Amino acid sequence: MKIDHKKEPIIRISKRVGIQFWKSWLIRLAAIALSLCVCALLIFALSGLNPIKVFGTMAKGVFGTQRKLMNWVRDTSVLLCIAVGLAPAFKMRFWNIGAEGQMLVGGIAAAACMIHLGNLGMPNVVLLLIMASASIIAGGVWGVIPAISKAYLNTNETLFTLMMNYIAMQFLLFFTPIWEHPAGSNKVGIINSVTKVGWLSEDQKLATPLIMLFIVLIVTVLMFAYLKYSKQGYEIAVVGESQRTAKYAAINVKNVVVRSMTISGAICGLAGFLSVAGADHTISEDTAGGRGFIAIIVAWLAKFNTFVMILIAALIVFLDKGAIALASEYSNYNLTNDVADIITGIILFFILGSEFFINYKIKFHLGKGKEEIA
Amino acid sequence: MKKLLAILLVLCMVMAFAACTKTTDPVPEDPANPEEPVAGADIKIGVILVGDENEGYTYAHIEGIKKAAADLGIKDDQINWKYVIPETSVCYDTAVELAEMGCNIIFSNSFGHQSFMVQAAEEYPEIIFCPATGDTANVCGLANVVNLFPHTYESRYVSGIVAGMKLKELMDNGTVTDPLVGYVGAFPYAEVVSGYTAFYLGIKSIVPEAYMEVQFTSSWFDLNKESEAAKALMARGCVIIGQHADSTGAPSAVEAALANGTIAYSVGYNIDMLNVAPNAALTSAQNNWSKLYYDILKAFINGEEVKHDWSGGYDEDAVMISALGASCAAGTQEAVDAAIAGIKDGTLHVFDTNTFTVGGEAVTTRVFDFSTMNADYSAVQYVGEQIECITDGYFHESEFRSAPYFDLAIDGITKLN
Numbered sequence: 001m002k003i004d005h006k007k008e009p010i011i012r013i014s015k016r017v018g019i020q021f022w023k024s025w026l027i028r029l030a031a032i033a034l035s036l037c038v039c040a041l042l043i044f045a046l047s048g049l050n051p052i053k054v055f056g057t058m059a060k061g062v063f064g065t066q067r068k069l070m071n072w073v074r075d076t077s078v079l080l081c082i083a084v085g086l087a088p089a090f091k092m093r094f095w096n097i098g099a100e101g102q103m104l105v106g107g108i109a110a111a112a113c114m115i116h117l118g119n120l121g122m123p124n125v126v127l128l129l130i131m132a133s134a135s136i137i138a139g140g141v142w143g144v145i146p147a148i149s150k151a152y153l154n155t156n157e158t159l160f161t162l163m164m165n166y167i168a169m170q171f172l173l174f175f176t177p178i179w180e181h182p183a184g185s186n187k188v189g190i191i192n193s194v195t196k197v198g199w200l201s202e203d204q205k206l207a208t209p210l211i212m213l214f215i216v217l218i219v220t221v222l223m224f225a226y227l228k229y230s231k232q233g234y235e236i237a238v239v240g241e242s243q244r245t246a247k248y249a250a251i252n253v254k255n256v257v258v259r260s261m262t263i264s265g266a267i268c269g270l271a272g273f274l275s276v277a278g279a280d281h282t283i284s285e286d287t288a289g290g291r292g293f294i295a296i297i298v299a300w301l302a303k304f305n306t307f308v309m310i311l312i313a314a315l316i317v318f319l320d321k322g323a324i325a326l327a328s329e330y331s332n333y334n335l336t337n338d339v340a341d342i343i344t345g346i347i348l349f350f351i352l353g354s355e356f357f358i359n360y361k362i363k364f365h366l367g368k369g370k371e372e373i374a
Numbered sequence: 375m376k377k378l379l380a381i382l383l384v385l386c387m388v389m390a391f392a393a394c395t396k397t398t399d400p401v402p403e404d405p406a407n408p409e410e411p412v413a414g415a416d417i418k419i420g421v422i423l424v425g426d427e428n429e430g431y432t433y434a435h436i437e438g439i440k441k442a443a444a445d446l447g448i449k450d451d452q453i454n455w456k457y458v459i460p461e462t463s464v465c466y467d468t469a470v471e472l473a474e475m476g477c478n479i480i481f482s483n484s485f486g487h488q489s490f491m492v493q494a495a496e497e498y499p500e501i502i503f504c505p506a507t508g509d510t511a512n513v514c515g516l517a518n519v520v521n522l523f524p525h526t527y528e529s530r531y532v533s534g535i536v537a538g539m540k541l542k543e544l545m546d547n548g549t550v551t552d553p554l555v556g557y558v559g560a561f562p563y564a565e566v567v568s569g570y571t572a573f574y575l576g577i578k579s580i581v582p583e584a585y586m587e588v589q590f591t592s593s594w595f596d597l598n599k600e601s602e603a604a605k606a607l608m609a610r611g612c613v614i615i616g617q618h619a620d621s622t623g624a625p626s627a628v629e630a631a632l633a634n635g636t637i638a639y640s641v642g643y644n645i646d647m648l649n650v651a652p653n654a655a656l657t658s659a660q661n662n663w664s665k666l667y668y669d670i671l672k673a674f675i676n677g678e679e680v681k682h683d684w685s686g687g688y689d690e691d692a693v694m695i696s697a698l699g700a701s702c703a704a705g706t707q708e709a710v711d712a713a714i715a716g717i718k719d720g721t722l723h724v725f726d727t728n729t730f731t732v733g734g735e736a737v738t739t740r741v742f743d744f745s746t747m748n749a750d751y752s753a754v755q756y757v758g759e760q761i762e763c764i765t766d767g768y769f770h771e772s773e774f775r776s777a778p779y780f781d782l783a784i785d786g787i788t789k790l791n
Contacts, residue, residue: 065474071467115749181749182509184563185486186592187461190493191749194756204497280463281493287463328454328475337457 012363024358028351035350039343047333054326054335061325062318067205072317074209074279077216078271080313082295084216084223084306085267088260089143090296091227091304093240094150098161100292101168102142102265106135106272108171111283114191114198114276115179127198132273139269140262142168147261151254165292172285179283188282200278212278217310219267224306236260268292301351319344417479417675419443419453420472422465422491424484426457429595430645431620435483435506438663445664446671461486469494473501479674481506481667484594485565495519502680504670506663507565509777510746511682513756520680522666523776525687527572528717529659530616531724532688533641533695534576535713536657536706537614540639541581543703544613549637553584556607558617558624560594562789568771568778569618572724573641573659574787577614579729580709585786587612597623604628606790608638616641625651639701646696658696665692685776688717725769730784740764742779 040051047054063069082099089096110131117127146160181189192198201207227233235256238246246253275287294316302308323340421439425432436455443453454477456468465487472480473494479502482491488508495503495516504520505511511521537555544550555577559566574586589607591599600623604615608631615638617624628640629651640651642658666684673680686692698706716722727737744758761774771780783789 067470067474071470118749119752179749181751182485182489182746184561184565185461185488186561186594187486189486189489189749190466193489193493194748280466282463282489284460284462286460289464324471328456328471 010365012365014361014363016359016361019358027357028354031350031354031357032347035347038350039346042339042342042346043335046339047330047335049330049333049335054330057329058322058326061329062321064325068321070206070209072314072321073213075321076310076314076317077209077212078275078279079291079295079298079317080309081216081219081271081274082268082291083298083302083309083313084220085139085264085271086295086299087223087227087264087304087306087309088233088236089264090299091240092236092256092260094147094257094261094264095158096143096146096161096261096264097158097293097296098142098146098164098265099268099271099295100288100290101161101165102139102268103272103275103288103292104165104168104172105142106139106269107276107280107283107287108168108175108272109134109138109269110198110273110276111179111188111191112175114281118192118195118197124197124199128200128277131198131277132270135269135273135276136266137269139272140266143261143263143265143268144258147258150261151257169285172283175283188284190281191283193281198277199281200274208278212274215270215274219270220306220310223267227304227306232256232259297348297352301355316348319347417448417452417671418475418477419448419671420456420469420475420477420480421453422456422459422468422472422480422482422487424459424461424482424487425595425620429620430622430643431595432457432483434644434661435481435663438661438665438667439481441664442667442671445668446675448671459487461490463490466490466493469503470497473498477501479504479671483507492516492519502674506666507777509775509779510756512775513744513746513758515756520670520682520684521776522670522684523772523778524661524663524666524692525685525772526659526661526693527568527724527771527778527780528687529661529693529695530569530572531576531717532710532713533616533657533659534573534578535580535709536576536695536698536702537573537616537639537641538577538580538584539703539706539709540656540701541577541584541614544637545581550613552611553581553613554611555584555586555614555616556604556610556612557586557588558600558603558607558615558619559588559590560619561592562590564781565778566590566618567783568780569659570616570787571730571780571782571784573616574784575724575729576713578786579713585788587788587790589790591619593619595620597621597626600624601627604640605631608636613637614639614641617643620644622647622650625655629654642696648697648699652699653701655699656702657698660694660696662692662694665690683776685772687772688714723768725771725780727764727767727769730782730786732782732784734785737769737782738764740769740782742774742781744775744779 043049043051043054062072082103086096086099113131113134142164146157146164149155149160150157176188179188180186196202200211235251238251239253239256243253276283280287298309298312301312323344327335327337327340423432427433427436454472459465459468461484469480469491481504483506485507488505491503491505492514495518499518502518502520504522506522508521511519541553545553557570559570570588577584589603591603593599600619600621604624604627607615615624615628625640625642625647628638631638632654639656640647640654641656644660645658647655647658665686670684713722740763741760742763743760745754746756748755763770769780772778
């Protein structure tokens with residue numbers, strides 16, 4: 001029997017019904033490998049350097065010393081914390097792109113406690129607990145406002161949460177001159193740099209990153225259990241699949257939305273606390289620094305599985321730090337920070353792109369009877 | 375509720391853990407001597423810059439470090455440049471990164487970098503940290519923190535003389551009757567106060583009846599705000615626009631106004647403004663950062679003591695003004711040369727107490743407290759000395775600390791905001 005292939009499209013895309021676990025990860029790994037090849041070409045074209053050596057520099061730049069390793073742990077913890085915070089919102093198909101703002105108000109609350117309660121002589125543990133609570137509450141409030149509006153007025157949560165980011169930023173700009181230190185810098189500066197009150201630990205090299213990781217891992221485990229095994233977690237999943245189904249099953253959708261967004265905002269607020277008390281000891285526009293958005297990628301790539309988020313967050317922070325290390329090592333070879341950003345972009349593009357090949361099958365029809373499946 | 379309680383308990387435990395690690399004394403660093411000599415071949419320099427070469431203030435620093443390094447035979451690959459580093463924890467991370475890369479001396483160029491540099495300095499006592507324009511090296515108690523700031527007030531005074539000559543010419547030929555000077559300032563901070571006061575005193579030495587208004591932009595670098603401030607000042611009748619902000623906003627605005635018939639001239643800062651304001655720019659007050667960088671690096675390489683504060687003025691060629699513009703009045707060069715000669719031989723003092731008054735009275739004393747305050751300004755952070763700054767008939771600026779501390783509100787200058 002002869003089939004007329006000319007009428008067939010050259011490329012045919014069809015949805016994959018199911019894909020084995022190993023196969024999806026194979027595709028992801030292939031994407032990473034492919035992205036590294038493209039990066040290698042780019043590096044060679046720009047600098048003439050041996051790409052393998054450059055990748056080695058990248059790894060050395062992130063894990064080369066204990067301090068670097070710990071900075072990686074520290075930044076991974078914060079990114080992971082935000083991503084975990086986003087999980088309940090996104091799983092419920094509530095597009096919370098306001099993690100940036102929720103984290104920032106959390107940070108502002110922590111900084112406020114640090115500055116204004118730092119001289120009262122209370123034990124550091126008590127102050128830290130107050131700071132953490134203030135951050136969680138501030139983040140929760142920032143999260144619940146768009147949720148209430150969504151639940152009762154059916155506003156668009158994407159726009160609302162985004163706008164809340166700008167309001168948080170304006171809050172920061174409002175407080176910056178009040179907390180300016182030293183005078184004339186127009187920045188908050190390091191808070192309690194001598195007394196170190198309100199710092200998670202005085203030891204930036206080891207204790208701080210490990211405490212941060214510990215706290216975030218607890219949150220990660222709790223969130224995993226909450227989403228997978230609790231009744232509320234199940235409600236989130238149902239609301240995310242179909243609100244009508246949820247209503248039919250007598251789930252109070254409004255309650256679920258408000259409750260989940262409070263949790264989501266609160267955890268993002270906690271990330272703000274970790275950033276201010278742990279990593280930064282200051283508050284600035286870099287406290288969130290776009291991580292509220294990067295965390296969305298982490299949450300999505302992990303398909304809201306908080307354990308997978310650990311891997312993805314670690315990878316993204318590695319790429320970011322590696323790119324910076326690369327830029328500082330080879331700044332005399334045309335590899336500037338901008339090139340480093342391009343490299344990160346390429347790798348992320350491939351990882352995100354690989355999801356397409358996991359979800360869809362592509363058939364090529366090349367000439368007579370030849371079929372290749374990618 | 376049970377779950378919530380459990381979460382809270384866990385949180386408490388974590389915090390307790392945090393507190394425990396706080397109370398345990400950190401392992402002391404090896405008692406490395408910060409002054410340990412490093413041969414020129416081994417020196418690795420880290421540079422943290424708030425902008426890049428497109429921004430005048432940072433450009434001056436880049437050129438300064440490059441020249442100093444070249445003069446000392448330090449190769450390009452011994453310098454690690456970090457551009458556009460904000461004055462946030464990013465600065466601390468960058469300083470740590472440079473330290474981990476093996477840099478043994480690290481510079482930063484913006485005032486706001488300082489607290490982050492000091493934090494890094496605490497952790498890396500064997501590395502010298504030099505936050506330029508900073509003010510705590512002498513009081514923070516760390517041997518490895520170094521501040522540098524040239525006597526910019528001297529070049530501002532001389533640029534004031536250039537402006538004064540122009541103002542005098544305009545008044546002599548009847549073009550201008552009201553000797554009002556405008557000044558675009560960044561923040562009402564001592565560095566700016568010192569700068570505009572010196573500028574005003576320079577003008578006043580030529581045109582005694584001159585008076586000045588200052589408009590603040592609340593930003594060190596903002597083209598639009600500086601342009602708007604210059605326009606506002608010109609609308610008030612200012613015929614000279616000085617500036618202590620880093621962009622070309624003000625000179626450009628003055629150039630445009632001049633082209634449209636407004637009588638106004640600009641005195642810039644950091645970079646030669648003749649490119650953006652060929653007719654309106656008279657000169658710019660400049661710092662020759664390479665001199666201070668050279669001195670610090672040389673002392674460091676030679677294993678000499680790297681003192682806390684590095685400063686210098688015309689006598690050390692650490693400050694200068696840019697080439698005079700075509701619009702400058704006749705005789706300006708001579709007046710400038712005379713002033714520079716006076717500053718160099720010590721017969722002319724910029725802040726001579728005979729040349730200004732505060733509240734109508736001559737000032738004979740100003741005890742400055744060099745302490746710095748804590749985060750909420752409720753207590754002293756670093757204890758500094760209290761020093762009488764006015765002796766021998768003049769205010770001793772940048773002698774007890776490199777960063778300016780002249781903060782008297784002298785008569786003839788009005789702050790508009």
